Amino acid sequence: xxxxxxxxxxxxxxxxxxxxxxxxxxxxxxxxxxxxxxxxxxxxxxxxxxxxxxxxxxxxxxxxxxxxxxxxxxxxxxxxxxxxxxxxxxxxxxxxxxxxxxxxxxxxxxxxxxxxxxxxxxxxxxxxxxxxxxxxxxxxxxxxxxxxxxxxxxxxxxxxxxxxxxxxxxxxxxxxxxxxxxxxxxxxxxxxxxxxxxxxxxxxxxxxxxxxxxxxxxxxxxxxxxxxxxxxxxxxxxxxxxxxxxxxxxxxxxxxxxxxxxxxxxxxxxxxxxxxxxxxxxxxxxxxxxxxxxxxxxxxxxxxxxxxxxxxxxxxxxxxxxxxxxxxxxxxxxxxxxxxxxxxxxxxxxxxxxxxxxxxxxxxxxxxxxxxxxxxxxxxxxxxxxxxxxxxxxxxxxxxxxxxxxxxxxxxxxxxxxxxxxxxxxxxxxxxxxxxxxxxxxxxxxxxxxxxxxxxxxxxxxxxxxxxxxxxxxxxxxxxxxxxxxxxxxxxxxxxxxxxxxxxxxxxxxxxxxxxxxxxxxxxxxxxxxxxxxxxxxxxxxxxxxxxxxxxxx
Amino acid sequence: xxxxxxxxxxxxxxxxxxxxxxxxxxxxxxxxxxxxxxxxxxxxxxxxxxxxxxxxxxxxxxxxxxxxxxxxxxxxxxxxxxxxxxxxxxxxxxxxxxxxxxxxxxxxxxxxxxxxxxxxxxxxxxxxxxxxxxxxxxxxxxxxxxxxxxxxxxxxxxxxxxxxxxxxxxxxxxxxxxxxxxxxxxxxxxxxxxxxxxxxxxxxxxxxxxxxxxxxxxxxxxxxxxxxxxxxxxx
Numbered sequence: 001x002x003x004x005x006x007x008x009x010x011x012x013x014x015x016x017x018x019x020x021x022x023x024x025x026x027x028x029x030x031x032x033x034x035x036x037x038x039x040x041x042x043x044x045x046x047x048x049x050x051x052x053x054x055x056x057x058x059x060x061x062x063x064x065x066x067x068x069x070x071x072x073x074x075x076x077x078x079x080x081x082x083x084x085x086x087x088x089x090x091x092x093x094x095x096x097x098x099x100x101x102x103x104x105x106x107x108x109x110x111x112x113x114x115x116x117x118x119x120x121x122x123x124x125x126x127x128x129x130x131x132x133x134x135x136x137x138x139x140x141x142x143x144x145x146x147x148x149x150x151x152x153x154x155x156x157x158x159x160x161x162x163x164x165x166x167x168x169x170x171x172x173x174x175x176x177x178x179x180x181x182x183x184x185x186x187x188x189x190x191x192x193x194x195x196x197x198x199x200x201x202x203x204x205x206x207x208x209x210x211x212x213x214x215x216x217x218x219x220x221x222x223x224x225x226x227x228x229x230x231x232x233x234x235x236x237x238x239x240x241x242x243x244x245x246x247x248x249x250x251x252x253x254x255x256x257x258x259x260x261x262x263x264x265x266x267x268x269x270x271x272x273x274x275x276x277x278x279x280x281x282x283x284x285x286x287x288x289x290x291x292x293x294x295x296x297x298x299x300x301x302x303x304x305x306x307x308x309x310x311x312x313x314x315x316x317x318x319x320x321x322x323x324x325x326x327x328x329x330x331x332x333x334x335x336x337x338x339x340x341x342x343x344x345x346x347x348x349x350x351x352x353x354x355x356x357x358x359x360x361x362x363x364x365x366x367x368x369x370x371x372x373x374x375x376x377x378x379x380x381x382x383x384x385x386x387x388x389x390x391x392x393x394x395x396x397x398x399x400x401x402x403x404x405x406x407x408x409x410x411x412x413x414x415x416x417x418x419x420x421x422x423x424x425x426x427x428x429x430x431x432x433x434x435x436x437x438x439x440x441x442x443x444x445x446x447x448x449x450x451x452x453x454x455x456x457x458x459x460x461x462x463x464x465x466x467x468x469x470x471x472x473x474x475x476x477x478x479x480x481x482x483x484x485x486x487x488x489x490x491x492x493x494x495x496x497x498x499x500x501x502x503x504x505x506x507x508x509x510x511x512x513x514x515x516x517x518x519x520x521x522x523x524x525x526x527x528x529x530x531x532x533x534x535x536x537x538x539x540x541x542x543x544x545x546x547x548x549x550x551x552x553x554x
Numbered sequence: 555x556x557x558x559x560x561x562x563x564x565x566x567x568x569x570x571x572x573x574x575x576x577x578x579x580x581x582x583x584x585x586x587x588x589x590x591x592x593x594x595x596x597x598x599x600x601x602x603x604x605x606x607x608x609x610x611x612x613x614x615x616x617x618x619x620x621x622x623x624x625x626x627x628x629x630x631x632x633x634x635x636x637x638x639x640x641x642x643x644x645x646x647x648x649x650x651x652x653x654x655x656x657x658x659x660x661x662x663x664x665x666x667x668x669x670x671x672x673x674x675x676x677x678x679x680x681x682x683x684x685x686x687x688x689x690x691x692x693x694x695x696x697x698x699x700x701x702x703x704x705x706x707x708x709x710x711x712x713x714x715x716x717x718x719x720x721x722x723x724x725x726x727x728x729x730x731x732x733x734x735x736x737x738x739x740x741x742x743x744x745x746x747x748x749x750x751x752x753x754x755x756x757x758x759x760x761x762x763x764x765x766x767x768x769x770x771x772x773x774x775x776x777x778x779x780x781x782x783x784x785x786x787x788x789x
Contacts, residue, residue, distance in 0.1 A: 182633075184634035187622075187629060188634075190601070190621070190623060191628065192649060193622075193623025195652065198652050198653060202640070202648070
């Protein structure tokens with residue numbers, strides 16, 4: 001039986017020709033992404049003030065340069081604090097969501113997701129609407145005759161926005177761990193008579209702790225490279241991070257050498273962090289937490305009553321208030337002149353096309369990589385490419401989008417008018433940004449499919465095309481729908497590289513919102529923020545329904 | 555004697571009605587097809603499911619109004635009996651005091667129970683370092699320690715399919731261990747099983763649960779039922 005020989009005998013020796021033949025698309029994409037990252041690195045290194053030989057000079061410069069030292073310190077400070085506080089609050093919030101059953105809980109959980117995928121500029125706008133000088137809190141103070149106070153800009157504002165964006169996300173991660181507690185534990189806790197504190201200590205905390213390392217390192221990277229939030233709410237040179245400093249050195253100082261040095265520095269830190277992240281990487285299943293703590297003993301006693309009341313207050317202030325103020329501010333407007341401006345419709349148009357193209361490109365990348373990986377797995381070939389296929393998505397975590405943009409700018413500047421092709425560059429970067437999420441969502445589905453159907457398909461002699469049509473597509477369409485929708489939404493709401501390359505022709509909605517916040521045109525801002533949210537979620541729902549079929553869950 | 559007197563409850567559309575007693579210091583097998591209410595019977599006794607009507611009593615004392623942790627009962631589940639982050643010792647100690655504050659006598663009792671189930675030297679292991687059979691032995695040691703706790707003896711042991719996750723050889727060991735310990739320390743054991751023949755060699759009585767009720771209850775002598783009743787057990 002010559003044909004079945006290579007199935008029963010796993011190929012131990014490296015067989016490059018066979019591997020290339022099976023997975024050429026995957027290898028091409030691998031070469032594209034890694035090549036791009038290397039080119040970016042080389043371009044940055046070439047322009048940085050350190051010469052190529054003295055790469056480590058850059059680290060010498062941090063110690064020498066007061067400014068760089070300060071922003072490095074501040075980058076770490078705000079990222080560490082944001083991560084710590086977001087997780088600290090998420091713990092009691094997740095417990096509350098798990099142990100209390102109440103009307104509207106499923107909607108509240110949807111709001112938690114909404115806060116996470118909301119365009120960052122809108123979140124920032126919501127935070128300003130609550131905490132700004134003309135915000136809800138100041139309105140409240142002034143009712144009692146107090147002076148309006150400014151407390152938002154600087155570290156406080158950055159923390160508030162980061163908590164708003166990532167606390168709900170963390171709470172849902174914890175909640176999905178809590179949902180995994182076996183019912184036997186709750187019976188055991190009833191029989192042994194564990195108190196609320198003992199339940200937390202012996203049952204809930206040990207299981208929440210499992211996702212802590214991967215969650216904390218992911219949040220730290222997100223906060224460390226956070227751009228839109230720090231740019232808008234930092235409010236001055238004292239509260240600037242590396243990511244924002246890269247932007248400023250290019251946009252305002254036009255100091256390419258400094259920008260490139262900062263980018264190299266940022267890249268080095270991210271490389272370091274992602275090594276940690278890789279070590280802790282576990283599956284993060286965001287949408288499967290429902291908080292079904294029915295088997296858990298009902299919380300009793302004053303302490304849990306007070307704790308949960310506090311949690312409700314925190315949810316209202318940190319989450320519901322900023323979210324609802326986005327809609328409230330738009331509805332309370334009397335000035336809708338922004339609808340008459342050409343630039344609004346151009347931004348809507350640019351954003352929609354950009355996000356759809358980026359999502360399409362990301363889907364192409366993700367599917368090619370994972371199907372190539374599966375093709376190798378089917379034939380029991382495991383080489384370097386095999387492992388890289390699913391982890392190459394992390395490149396964008398190592399090379400943050402702004403660093404990537406900076407590098408591409410330096411790389412392409414001699415050949416193109418970069419500002420004309422801004423949207424094309426952003427398309428590629430946005431697709432790369434969505435890639436880790438897509439790979440994470442799709443790879444378990446595809447790997448499961450491989451395990452279940454691979455041998456059967458080969459035994460029945462089903463061709464690749466038929467296998468895709470008959471077997472893969474029906475099982476894959478739900479997770480695919482979800483991840484394509486997520487990719488489009490991320491791209492639609494992203495405000496990063498566009499800040500570098502954007503102009504009046506290539507403007508996107510988040511950029512327009514940033515401009516109107518910067519120009520204190522709050523009426524326009526309110527309307528744009530609202531349009532941005534409605535379109536982002538419209539886009540998400542529509543893609544999810546179209547690809548996922550009629551019964552897909554939003 | 556453990557006694558259920560017109561104990562009634564309704565869960566969803568399913569009605570339960572138990573009128574039955576179980577002699578003390580004996581092993582009682584509860585058999586029946588799945589979905590007939592065997593496990594629910596144990597849940598009523600342990601207090602995990604409330605009754606709508608009737609009483610459950612132990613030694614003439616009504617326990618059905620008590621919270622689960624006040625009842626003289628220890629349950630042993632098919633799996634997940636141990637907390638993964640606690641050592642064998644602490645997992646057992648938790649059964650004597652939920653805050654892990656043990657008296658001298660209780661500390662000795664934990665040590666003895668570990669010896670009794672044949673896990674001497676493994677007190678400081680974590681559950682993930684144990685085999686499936688060993689994990690069940692730790693749970694049994696906890697039940698034994700609770701039964702012999704002088705401050706608060708809990709002599710009733712409820713076992714819900716405790717062997718189904720184990721391989722045949724380990725099942726047999728575990729079964730013999732439970733029988734030995736139950737006789738030696740005078741425990742009252744109720745054991746739910748879907749394998750009636752396995753129970754014959756082991757239990758003092760067997761009760762058949764059908765549609766939320768005890769349909770028949772018989773004593774087992776010399777590992778045999780009265781001949782004409784053999785068929786009911788061949789389910």
